[in-house]
Amino acid sequence: MVELKWYDGSKTEIKSCLACGKAGEMTLTVSTGHVVQNRGDVLFYKCPTCSSINAEGQFADFLTSDEGFIGSDSSKYVWDHYLEIGAGIDFMVRPIERAGIVDKGSLLDVGCGYGFPLDYWKFIARGEAVGLEPSEYGDRGSKELNVRIIPEYLSDQTELVGQKFDRIISSEVIEHVPDPKAFLEGIRAYLDEKGVVILTTPNAGFISPGGPLSTMIAALSPGLHQILFSKSALEDLLQQVGFPYYAVEVREERLIAYAANQPISFKNDDAKIRANYLQYLRSKVSETNPTDALGAGVRYRLFKELVNEGRFDEALPLGNEIASSIITKYGFDPLSPPETLRAIQYCDTLPAYAAAAPFFLPCFVFYAAMLTRHGRTMGTYNAADLFSCAADLCAHAQRHNVIFSQEAGTLYWVSVYEEGFARLVDGEKERAFQLMERIRKGSAPEEEYLETCSRPQALILRATLQSGIAKLQAGEPEWAMSILRKLMAGTQTEESQVIFNEAKSAWRTAAAQSRDMLPQSIISSLETSSSGKPAKKGFLASLLGS
Incomplete structure (x- = not known):
């Protein structure tokens, strides 16, 4: 049973905040067990200056087998889980759509993982898309999605030096890095003058007693996330890095940040965004095998979306295909x-x-x-x-x-x-x-x-x-x-x-x-006063509790 242990605010430590850089006395807020067994608890301290949450513990890389989180013998299962249901593809691509699709423009995805945003950009924008991902996860994605993924960290790569991109996205990455400011400065160096940077990261303001436990544990990701930004801290960091225009949106457990050198014009046509997403899923259904993790995952996502939209006749054959593939593969x-x-x-x-x-x-x-x-x-x-x-x-x-x-x-x-x-x-x-x-x-x-x-x-x-x-x-x-x-x-x-x-x-x-249900004799007696005269209108209703 995964649990969160909450503290009363009496325990503090002198620490330096990764979000705002200020050193001071931080309050221990919550702790929970490391995602890797036998690595003890991870402690989470709240910064009094910016309200971000800093983690203390042994840190592991979610996707690197030699870190001990998944192990080389079972890493495939984690990846299959990601493809079948774990990857929030709609969440990944919606911020890109909100920032505006640049027809035949370029996209850089820093820490792209498997590479879904790259594949989506190629399909919708018909432009160049390149990702940076040093883990085996990126290698698998580059082969299965046929996208370009460079197996290096942003600070180490040399292939893209001097290039500029219309859109740069880094989804659920900044919370892992030990120097967020340097990370954002590195990203900004690749941004076109008219481009937009998109960041997503867990929201420190979501972490509180009484919240949904599974969502909070995922946001904290004990042993994986080093910092959970508050909205104000992320805004301040974007300003420090030199972005003259930025906006940070709160979406429950997540923050979505947009930053640019010029004013940002948001696209809010939800019907169009949703239509593009469903069109993308359909394209992947036509290209993939229903018994593979990727093929099964895109079919499930499309099936779910069609049912949620009430498009039942479209969903039925897809649901039957999924059921048939499960019979074939699992018996x-x-x-x-x-x-x-x-x-x-x-x-x-x-x-x-x-x-x-x-x-x-x-x-x-x-x-x-x-x-x-x-x-x-x-x-x-x-x-x-x-x-x-x-x-x-x-x-x-x-x-x-x-x-x-x-x-x-x-x-x-x-x-x-x-x-x-x-x-x-x-x-x-x-x-x-x-x-x-x-x-x-x-x-x-x-x-x-x-x-x-x-x-x-x-x-x-x-x-x-x-x-x-x-x-x-x-x-x-x-x-x-x-x-x-x-x-x-x-x-x-x-x-x-x-x-x-x-x-x-x-x-x-x-x-x-x-x-x-009352006998007529009782109804008559209730509707007659003790003097034998008819009772006031509504007497029976009031007796029944109106």
Whole structure:
């Protein structure tokens, strides 16, 4: 079980901040175990000057096998995970689109990893794209994506000296380097006068008690990240390096920075950006084998996006192709919950999971269930059973590989909700009620591993509403009214107005149903005062709790 240990602010150390360069007394904020076993805890100190978070511990390179994090015998599994689900390709390319695609322009990606932004630029901009990546990861990407990747660090390479680029991106790199200022100065030397630098890095402001555990652990990456910038610290650093124009955007756990020598004109056509991304995924589907990690990963991403957009008829054949490729490669039907759960039940390590199933399996089953719920049946099982399977798969992933299961962590409670909703539609009222109440109450003490799963307040409110509706449909209106009354009392805000209105409508139905269940003689006596005269209008409704 991966845990974060929070401190009360009483422990301090004299340190120099990598972000702002100021030396002083820093407060120990949080600690957690190193990503490499037997390397102890990593401590995180908050700078009082700029609010960035500095790490203290032994540092390893995520992608270098001789660092001991993955080991040469299992590095392939980490890379396959990245290709199948770990790489946020949409997140990588969206900032490039926001800064503006330069038709037939040039892109430099510093610390490009596998090279997805390079491949995307070649496809969309039809221009030159080159990356710098010293690890074996870059070597694999250059071959499988057919992109140019120089296997060197920025400070060591000589091939690009004197060249200028229209766009330079460095995604999730600056938090690893021991001298961020020198790193940015090196990048600026390659920027065209009209060009834009794009940086992404974890957000120090996201790290706080009560936040989503799996996301915070990924942001901290104990033993990998040396510094988490605050927004203000990154802005100050860009100014120090000499960029006259810059902007830093906060996107929950990440910061996205843009810097240039001239004013930046942002492109905000989300429909166009999304269309380009889907077009790119389709191109990769046509070029790749569905049983390879790259081919499987781009198919899963496109399938997910099509389901999320409600383009179910387009998603169905792609989902069937993914299911068929899993049967071919791994020997089980992912649309059969019994087969699927048997296939992964003993997979408690990354290599064991990689040998048994694709890493996107929990999420694929969830989206297959969504497709089934909307009338495009995949396999022979109903939506409720597929959602139940997805929840079990997501829970298993959190139990054994939380660092590699962030997306599954976001879908666990959603899977429980969707199963409950599907059970309600199918007439299984009591089972639906139990599932919705589970969401409302949260995980049991013996389910600590589920603390890494996101359970947003909006989902809790909606589950509570469905609990009341389940009891209403089960013919227990008084119980339903009790649930709905409490829900309405706690949702009188602008953000929850829709939930409030739906609860109010359901409560009125429950009140009417409760009234109809009373014998006529009791109704008559309730509507007559002690003096024998008719009671005031609304007396019965007020008695029922309106």
